[in-house]
Amino acid sequence: MKLLTCPVNGPRNITEFQYLGPVRAASADQPEQLIEALFYAENPLGVMREWWRHTPSNTVLIAERHTVSDQIVATYLPTRKPA
Amino acid sequence: MPFSLLKYGLRARHVSFRDIPPTPDLKRSYDVVIIGGGGHGLAAAYYLSNVHGIRNVAVLEKGYLAGGNTARNTTTIRSNYMTEESVRFYKEGVELFETMSRDLGFNVMFSQRGQLTLAHSEATLRSFHLRAEMGKHMGTRIEVVDVRTVKELCPHLNLDLGGQHEVMGGLWHADGGTARHDAVAWGYARHAGARGVEIHQRTEVTGFEHAGDRVTHIRTNRGTIAVGQVLQAVGGLNGQVAAMAGIRLPIRCFPLQAMVTQPLKPFLDILVSSANLHTYLVQSSRGEVVIGGGSDPYQLASTRSTLDQKEHLAEGALHLFPFLHKVKLLRQWAGITDMTPDYSPIMGASPLRNYWLDCGWGTWGFKATPVAGKRMAETIATGRVPDVLKPFDLRRFDSFALLNEMGATAASH
Numbered sequence: 001m002k003l004l005t006c007p008v009n010g011p012r013n014i015t016e017f018q019y020l021g022p023v024r025a026a027s028a029d030q031p032e033q034l035i036e037a038l039f040y041a042e043n044p045l046g047v048m049r050e051w052w053r054h055t056p057s058n059t060v061l062i063a064e065r066h067t068v069s070d071q072i073v074a075t076y077l078p079t080r081k082p083a
Numbered sequence: 084m085p086f087s088l089l090k091y092g093l094r095a096r097h098v099s100f101r102d103i104p105p106t107p108d109l110k111r112s113y114d115v116v117i118i119g120g121g122g123h124g125l126a127a128a129y130y131l132s133n134v135h136g137i138r139n140v141a142v143l144e145k146g147y148l149a150g151g152n153t154a155r156n157t158t159t160i161r162s163n164y165m166t167e168e169s170v171r172f173y174k175e176g177v178e179l180f181e182t183m184s185r186d187l188g189f190n191v192m193f194s195q196r197g198q199l200t201l202a203h204s205e206a207t208l209r210s211f212h213l214r215a216e217m218g219k220h221m222g223t224r225i226e227v228v229d230v231r232t233v234k235e236l237c238p239h240l241n242l243d244l245g246g247q248h249e250v251m252g253g254l255w256h257a258d259g260g261t262a263r264h265d266a267v268a269w270g271y272a273r274h275a276g277a278r279g280v281e282i283h284q285r286t287e288v289t290g291f292e293h294a295g296d297r298v299t300h301i302r303t304n305r306g307t308i309a310v311g312q313v314l315q316a317v318g319g320l321n322g323q324v325a326a327m328a329g330i331r332l333p334i335r336c337f338p339l340q341a342m343v344t345q346p347l348k349p350f351l352d353i354l355v356s357s358a359n360l361h362t363y364l365v366q367s368s369r370g371e372v373v374i375g376g377g378s379d380p381y382q383l384a385s386t387r388s389t390l391d392q393k394e395h396l397a398e399g400a401l402h403l404f405p406f407l408h409k410v411k412l413l414r415q416w417a418g419i420t421d422m423t424p425d426y427s428p429i430m431g432a433s434p435l436r437n438y439w440l441d442c443g444w445g446t447w448g449f450k451a452t453p454v455a456g457k458r459m460a461e462t463i464a465t466g467r468v469p470d471v472l473k474p475f476d477l478r479r480f481d482s483f484a485l486l487n488e489m490g491a492t493a494a495s496h
Binding site: 045 | 320322323331333334335336380381382383384385387389390391424480481
């Protein structure tokens with residue numbers, strides 16, 4: 001079982017979570033960044049910041065995860081960004 | 084035959100036979116360099132050398148020949164897509180598979196046994212009617228069938244009548260089939276090698292040198308070479324290779340897992356997919372049941388296997404064929420799929436004038452091996468992108484001319 005730590009509910013089976021994709025650098029509100037925001041998603045080989053949702057509690061969180069080793073480095077609420 | 088074999092065995096000096104030529108030293112320059120020694124790259128090398136007479140070609144493969152996604156797919160060949168552009172392209176691919184063993188003089192074990200996708204809801208049946216009409220319009224053999232026909236096509240299938248995954252009908256694609264993936268690559272490699280194409284295994288691209296909007300040199304772990312034209316066809320992680328050349332691609336990487344059971348007596352002579360269960364099965368000529376499904380749920384560039392996906396695939400397979408419950412798994416594996424926003428490949432020109440793209444193959448690359456190779460070779464040889472490839476241009480994302488093929492597989496992603 002792979003665990004992901006929900007900032008509210010603690011470590012849970014990753015099957016309880018929904019992946020919502022990378023935290024985007026481009027903004028769909030900026031006309032010149034629209035194409036990039038829609039189609040050119042982040043796909044690094046390394047640590048990526050991404051949106052997840054803990055489905056039972058509907059907690060939306062950010063995880064920092066390494067896209068090659070699959071190691072989860074940190075998880076936190078979007079409103080409480082660590083320093 | 085026994086005597087000639089005996090004679091051969093007793094002869095002092097054996098002449099060893101190699102399909103694939105050994106890796107020579109890199110030359111200083113090549114007319115065409117193909118990055119990626121998988122099915123697509125080798126097919127392009129074959130068509131360049133055997134059809135267009137371009138022989139000063141090097142294929143660079145970072146691992147071993149056809150050892151990446153070519154070795155990791157589940158060998159489904161079909162053309163039952165949703166858009167006109169895709170059906171036209173994949174139909175040409177299926178036709179090339181039909182004559183491939185004869186054309187190459189190499190048995191690729193093409194078996195056109197037909198593919199059946201199961202519908203478990205009225206909504207799925209409606210989408211099947213759309214796909215069937217598009218297929219018929221484009222001249223492929225495809226039709227929506229009722230439960231009785233499903234039963235005739237696949238007598239051992241659990242129809243789950245009245246259950247959660249009741250089979251309400253199916254999409255029968257008589258042109259669908261399978262072929263031996265390794266043999267496809269080896270066949271192309273042998274013929275390309277015979278015409279002078281150099282196949283460089285264990286040769287990894289590490290960088291590019293530019294002059295204006297052209298690539299002039301490719302740096303590798305075995306030295307730097309000058310190039311006339313470049314074709315990028317690396318299967319997975321295309322975004323990372325293109326980034327070295329200064330090209331951005333709309334690609335995200337997801338692992339796709341599959342597995343194979345121990346060999347069984349033949350019971351399944353068609354390819355079966357289930358739209359609801361996200362599972363597909365085919366019995367190989369060795370009797371093993373190949374089981375595939377959807378991609379992993381989150382981005383990753385690793386080819387490890389996970390218990391979750393195995394359980395998911397086993398669950399789907401057992402629902403369709405409950406008698407498989409004591410069958411043992413023999414192998415499991417994963418490949419890295421390059422998913423594009425519209426579930427269609429990227430083929431044709433790049434922002435660089437002499438750099439051509441054949442990428443974004445997600446979970447649908449193997450069936451396109453011959454047609455992608457043929458048409459990309461034509462593009463490179465003539466400098467003109469053929470009509471059949473034009474819809475797959477990278478620039479379609481800038482103009483919102485997407486080719487949405489999501490849902491054209493049994494396993495959505």
